[in-house]
Amino acid sequence: MQPVISIRNLNHYFGRDQLRKQVLFDVNLEIHVGEIVIMTGPSGSGKTTLLTLMGGLRSPQSGSLKVLGQELCGASAAELTLTRRHNGYIFQSHNLHHSLTALQNVKMGLELHFHLSLREMEARSAEMLEHVGLGNRINYFPDDLSGGQKQRVAIARALVSHPKIVLADEPTAALDKKSGRDVVTLMQTLAREQGCTILLVTHDNRILDIADRIVQMEDGKLTNDSVLNVAA
Numbered sequence: 127m128q129p130v131i132s133i134r135n136l137n138h139y140f141g142r143d144q145l146r147k148q149v150l151f152d153v154n155l156e157i158h159v160g161e162i163v164i165m166t167g168p169s170g171s172g173k174t175t176l177l178t179l180m181g182g183l184r185s186p187q188s189g190s191l192k193v194l195g196q197e198l199c200g201a202s203a204a205e206l207t208l209t210r211r212h213n214g215y216i217f218q219s220h221n222l223h224h225s226l227t228a229l230q231n232v233k234m235g236l237e238l239h240f241h242l243s244l245r246e247m248e249a250r251s252a253e254m255l256e257h258v259g260l261g262n263r264i265n266y267f268p269d270d271l272s273g274g275q276k277q278r279v280a281i282a283r284a285l286v287s288h289p290k291i292v293l294a295d296e297p298t299a300a301l302d303k304k305s306g307r308d309v310v311t312l313m314q315t316l317a318r319e320q321g322c323t324i325l326l327v328t329h330d331n332r333i334l335d336i337a338d339r340i341v342q343m344e345d346g347k348l349t350n351d352s353v354l355n356v357a358a
């Protein structure tokens with residue numbers, strides 16, 4: 127079966143001329159449908175850069191990076207935008223809109239899905255909030271929710287459109303041990319239900335066991351790729 131993400135000889139540079147600095151070196155990686163892959167590595171090793179390239183949030187410069195069969199290296203802005211629509215994103219600081227309720231925040235995850243009516247969007251968003259255990263908080267604003275609850279709203283927003291790929295950057299960094307654990311277990315359950323693929327960047331050793339595979343980044347290079355839950 128074709129990998130969901132296929133990366134070959136990917137290099138990436140920031141800056142120009144004398145300030146040009148290489149941050150990714152000859153990265154090769156394949157991620158398959160339904161896999162949960164965790165990427166770890168020291169600060170500044172290039173994890174977020176790689177994640178944003180895979181998500182179509184920045185343009186790959188050299189090598190090959192295919193997402194769902196689409197080559198992103200040399201892709202147009204319109205093609206990158208299309209790629210972004212296949213993805214759900216979850217970030218460290220949840221990025222919720224403070225002036226919108228939980229329901230309105232989740233509904234934003236459906237706004238590019240033009241075939242749905244407003245009523246359908248609201249119904250699906252409410253159902254998703256129910257699913258993440260916040261059925262009784264749908265009209266709360268983010269400031270009235272705990273850190274773990276906010277992150278669950280962010281998960282609901284990322285998954286409400288049933289994306290094929292979920293990219294998560296340090297989703298537990300701002301959470302205590304129990305909330306962090308709850309959040310990743312929830313991501314794992316939803317991903318299994320929806321058959322989506324997760325790539326999760328983390329420094330949090332407490333959640334490594336949810337991964338099928340752990341890849342290690344060091345100084346812009348992938349140094350290790352270990353398969354864990356072979357039988358899972």
Ligand SMILES: Nc1ncnc2c1ncn2[C@@H]1O[C@H](COP(=O)(O)OP(=O)(O)OP(=O)(O)O)[C@@H](O)[C@H]1O
Pocket residue numbers: 140141149167168169170171172173174175176
């Ligand atoms: N927009 C940018 N312009 C210039 N350099 C950048 C930019 N973004 C990242 N870098 C540099 O690229 C390298 C990799 O950064 P990146 O954020 O990908 O690392 P990381 O492994 O995600 O780090 P952390 O774990 O601290 O988030 C670092 O040296 C960083 O300073």
